Amino acid sequence: MSFSLAHALTGLFWLGALLLLGGLARRASLWQQGRSASVSWLGLLAMPKRYFVDIHHVVAREPAVARAHVAAAGGGVAILLLSALNYGLMLYQGWLDVLLVLMAAVMLLGARMMQARRLQAPPRLSQGRWQVLPARLRLFALGSLLAAGLLFAGPQLGMAGQLIAVVALLMLALGGAELALGIGLGWPMKHAVAGLLHLAFHPRAERFAGKSSDLKPLNLAAGELGVAKVEDFAWNRLLSFDACVQCGKCEAACPAYAAGQPLNPKKLIQDMVAAQSRGSDPAYAGNPHPGREAAVVVKPGEDIVGSVLAAETLWSCTTCRACVENCPMLIEHVDTVVNLRRHLTLSRGEVPGKGSEALANLRNTDTVGGYPLAVRYHWAIDLDLPVLQPGEQTEWLLLAGEGAFDMRYQRALRALVKVLKAAGVKVAVLGEAERDCGDVARRLGDEAGFQRLAKANIATLAQYRFAHIVTPDPHVFHCLANEYPALGGQFDVWHHSKLLEHLLARRAIPLKADATPLPPLTFHDPCYLGRYNDGFNAPRNVLKGIGIKVVDMQRSGRDARCCGWGGGAAFTDIPGQRRIPDMRMDDIRETGTGRVAVACPNCTAMLEGVVGERADVIELAELVAERLA
Amino acid sequence: MKIAVLVSPAVHPVSGRPCAGEADLAALALAQRLPGELQVWYAGAADDAALADYLARGADNIHSLSLSPDSDVLAALGSALQGVDMVLCGARSGGGDGSGLLPYQLAEQLGAALLPDVLDLSKSDRQWQAVQALPKGVRRTLKAGLPLVASVNPRAATAPGWSYARLQQGKIKRKAATGAALAPVVLEPARRARALVAASKVSGHARMQGAIAGGDAKQAGVVVKQGDSVEKAQVVLDYLRQHQLVDF
Numbered sequence: 122m123s124f125s126l127a128h129a130l131t132g133l134f135w136l137g138a139l140l141l142l143g144g145l146a147r148r149a150s151l152w153q154q155g156r157s158a159s160v161s162w163l164g165l166l167a168m169p170k171r172y173f174v175d176i177h178h179v180v181a182r183e184p185a186v187a188r189a190h191v192a193a194a195g196g197g198v199a200i201l202l203l204s205a206l207n208y209g210l211m212l213y214q215g216w217l218d219v220l221l222v223l224m225a226a227v228m229l230l231g232a233r234m235m236q237a238r239r240l241q242a243p244p245r246l247s248q249g250r251w252q253v254l255p256a257r258l259r260l261f262a263l264g265s266l267l268a269a270g271l272l273f274a275g276p277q278l279g280m281a282g283q284l285i286a287v288v289a290l291l292m293l294a295l296g297g298a299e300l301a302l303g304i305g306l307g308w309p310m311k312h313a314v315a316g317l318l319h320l321a322f323h324p325r326a327e328r329f330a331g332k333s334s335d336l337k338p339l340n341l342a343a344g345e346l347g348v349a350k351v352e353d354f355a356w357n358r359l360l361s362f363d364a365c366v367q368c369g370k371c372e373a374a375c376p377a378y379a380a381g382q383p384l385n386p387k388k389l390i391q392d393m394v395a396a397q398s399r400g401s402d403p404a405y406a407g408n409p410h411p412g413r414e415a416a417v418v419v420k421p422g423e424d425i426v427g428s429v430l431a432a433e434t435l436w437s438c439t440t441c442r443a444c445v446e447n448c449p450m451l452i453e454h455v456d457t458v459v460n461l462r463r464h465l466t467l468s469r470g471e472v473p474g475k476g477s478e479a480l481a482n483l484r485n486t487d488t489v490g491g492y493p494l495a496v497r498y499h500w501a502i503d504l505d506l507p508v509l510q511p512g513e514q515t516e517w518l519l520l521a522g523e524g525a526f527d528m529r530y531q532r533a534l535r536a537l538v539k540v541l542k543a544a545g546v547k548v549a550v551l552g553e554a555e556r557d558c559g560d561v562a563r564r565l566g567d568e569a570g571f572q573r574l575a576k577a578n579i580a581t582l583a584q585y586r587f588a589h590i591v592t593p594d595p596h597v598f599h600c601l602a603n604e605y606p607a608l609g610g611q612f613d614v615w616h617h618s619k620l621l622e623h624l625l626a627r628r629a630i631p632l633k634a635d636a637t638p639l640p641p642l643t644f645h646d647p648c649y650l651g652r653y654n655d656g657f658n659a660p661r662n663v664l665k666g667i668g669i670k671v672v673d674m675q676r677s678g679r680d681a682r683c684c685g686w687g688g689g690a691a692f693t694d695i696p697g698q699r700r701i702p703d704m705r706m707d708d709i710r711e712t713g714t715g716r717v718a719v720a721c722p723n724c725t726a727m728l729e730g731v732v733g734e735r736a737d738v739i740e741l742a743e744l745v746a747e748r749l750a
Numbered sequence: 751m752k753i754a755v756l757v758s759p760a761v762h763p764v765s766g767r768p769c770a771g772e773a774d775l776a777a778l779a780l781a782q783r784l785p786g787e788l789q790v791w792y793a794g795a796a797d798d799a800a801l802a803d804y805l806a807r808g809a810d811n812i813h814s815l816s817l818s819p820d821s822d823v824l825a826a827l828g829s830a831l832q833g834v835d836m837v838l839c840g841a842r843s844g845g846g847d848g849s850g851l852l853p854y855q856l857a858e859q860l861g862a863a864l865l866p867d868v869l870d871l872s873k874s875d876r877q878w879q880a881v882q883a884l885p886k887g888v889r890r891t892l893k894a895g896l897p898l899v900a901s902v903n904p905r906a907a908t909a910p911g912w913s914y915a916r917l918q919q920g921k922i923k924r925k926a927a928t929g930a931a932l933a934p935v936v937l938e939p940a941r942r943a944r945a946l947v948a949a950s951k952v953s954g955h956a957r958m959q960g961a962i963a964g965g966d967a968k969q970a971g972v973v974v975k976q977g978d979s980v981e982k983a984q985v986v987l988d989y990l991r992q993h994q995l996v997d998f
Binding site for chain 2: 341346466467468469470471472477480481484485486487491492493494567568569
């Protein structure tokens with residue numbers, strides 16, 4: 122009997138392997154619709170490290186799920202490897218059967234834990250086939266356990282053994298189908314194969330070596346104008362969509378989703394899956410884009426926006442990267458949003474709300490608000506702030522950014538200059554030579570406008586000699602530090618929080634000695650400083666340095682909620698149930714401090730724009746200036 | 751039907767850079783809604799970059815008549831637009847020394863009807879019907895047969911959004927042209943508006959007195975102080991009937 126069961130297992134194993142390979146070939150043909158991408162095959166070698174280290178950093182933030190996945194996936198992979206050895210290669214070793222039984226037990230336990238979680242599934246999880254997956258995996262684990270157990274026990278079980286063997290084979294076939302057919306039919310276990318390949322051929326391979334949050338430039342001269350159809354995505358982008366496990370962590374983190382704007386990042390990725398599979402995958406069974414139907418109609422050959430996706434969905438995104446930060450499969454949602462926006466802006470010229478006006482202002486005046494460049498530093502007229510002339514030099518070059526036109530933020534800028542002067546920092550500005558950095562243009566999809574501004578700024582900055590750039594605007598900071606290098610601009614850029622931290626640490630800023638203890642406050646992390654650039658500690662150290670205790674909000678640091686401005690969302694202004702800054706103000710109220718420190722002109726404007734009773738919004742530099750001796 | 755749209759660069763009010771003029775853009779957008787073969791024309795000395803906005807906002811190509819800056823565009827445009835059925839242009843250019851007279855002069859030169867400050871154009875029977883914008887939101891319907899020249903109100907239509915792809919695909923086709931010499935521009939101080947003069951300098955009270963109690967009984971009115979309200983009303987009614995101001 123053991124002889125026939127073993128052979129049946131061999132047959133089943135190879136049948137499964139063939140089905141899996143066939144399915145992979147079918148899926149690969151879908152990925153091949155995309156454009157070619159420069160990927161390194163060495164990624165395959167790097168895959169284990171990326172799987173066990175990089176993914177683990179994200180998954181481990183939810184320890185219970187991480188443990189369940191380690192047990193289920195680890196057990197499952199071990200079962201497959203041992204089966205390949207013992208039955209695939211027909212070794213039929215008893216000790217391998219013992220190992221198989223052990224691994225099957227581990228997998229059973231993991232699948233059981235996952236099933237328990239599914240009983241009270243949080244609403245962010247997709248239902249449908251995902252809901253029954255743990256049961257199928259249990260079936261597979263149990264079948265493996267029984268079969269391996271039988272084979273180890275030997276032929277003396279007789280009739281009962283034969284019966285159990287048949288049941289075990291059935292379980293293996295049913296459960297194994299989930300694994301073998303998943304990749305081909307777009308069932309949940311697709312994520313295992315596509316996920317591993319995605320790790321190997323990740324579109325941002327550099328993120329495994331360090332932070333990578335810059336948008337990649339389009340080659341405009343070669344006619345690259347963003348993504349209109351599935352074929353315009355690079356093939357490894359299409360692959361990345363198939364890695365999605367529909368866990369909905371992006372959905373739970375997305376500020377636009379919470380505000381009831383028509384964007385659910387999980388659904389966005391699934392829309393892309395539907396578009397590339399031409400609707401052949403099982404229907405999506407999760408939350409829709411708020412206020413929209415879940416079902417999509419895929420019309421092959423048509424543009425993605427307008428068929429599977431509404432433009433409002435794209436324009437709702439604040440590019441805050443909360444989704445990317447939380448994605449356990451390391452999918453890059455923001456890249457996808459911006460790639461699709463680029464087509465809308467560059468090709469169709471369709472930017473909603475005040476977005477097109479902002480872009481027109483940038484074209485015509487080099488400022489977002491349509492201001493004359495000559496008035497950018499009017500707030501500093503009595504501060505004796507040197508305006509750098511070409512050829513002159515300074516140690517620190519201050520770029521005020523668009524906040525310089527905002528009367529509220531001018532107070533913060535004045536405070537910053539006052540602090541820097543008190544600390545003896547040699548600082549100068551560009552005056553009317555300073556143009557917008559191009560952040561808004563780029564996030565709104567106007568890559569041509571961004572590149573024009575960036576190149577013009579790089580050429581301007583080349584005329585001056587300075588050691589470092591300091592800016593209080595995280596968007597300027599991110600653009601110059603991370604996105605200008607691709608266009609040939611290498612600068613040593615500091616956000617003012619880092620410079621203030623540095624000066625405080627060196628005791629360069631003269632502080633009041635007899636300072637009365639200040640009331641605690643909370644700190645709102647700007648996305649482009651925090652999640653984009655890991656600048657979580659500098660502003661907190663500044664507050665600590667001037668003797669203010671920070672009471673963090675529940676969502677702070679890596680999980681901070683966006684103020685609602687980023688990505689040009691304040692200009693496109695897609696309506697929702699609530700406003701994102703109102704929700705952020707609720708977060709601030711929860712801390713009970715009544716004051717919030719900010720470190721970004723746009724966060725300042727958004728939070729101060731909250732109507733009704735609200736916390737005081739104070740800029741980091743203003744707080745330091747208050748403590749000057 | 752051949753339609754020609756005339757465009758010219760405007761001066762951006764903040765930066766002074768050339769950009770598309772509002773009214774010319776509206777003319778372009780209005781023309782795109784009409785059936786017919788569309789041509790976009792420019793005459794003058796502006797460079798390609800100054801016309802880029804029109805390409806990015808919907809003009810497939812622009813025929814540019816290169817003229818020296820000091821020449822009058824009228825003659826060059828007039829000869830280029832021979833045989834065109836309909837000419838649309840902005841009611842006023844967005845900058846420079848534009849006087850707003852071009853559509854009038856062009857209509858005269860082409861022997862075409864002129865529809866000024868048009869908000870909408872539609873075909874009715876064999877004629878073209880235009881909705882004209884008048885001050886304070888008043889609208890008036892005008893009709894004309896072809897050929898016609900229409901100057902377009904900036905609020906007539908919205909051009910498509912600015913598109914980099916259209917800018918790249920659009921072509922500016924340059925042709926050398928000769929223009930007549932521009933009449934020298936004479937700048938003179940604005941004339942002060944003449945104050946309205948009243949026909950009579952007598953005070954309002956005096957005029958009322960004159961109306962009701964003048965020496966001449968025919969001109970003067972009657973002050974009725976006696977009688978009840980019915981009798982007083984009867985006097986008023988008699989007066990109105992006598993002067994045929996009521997007919998009952």
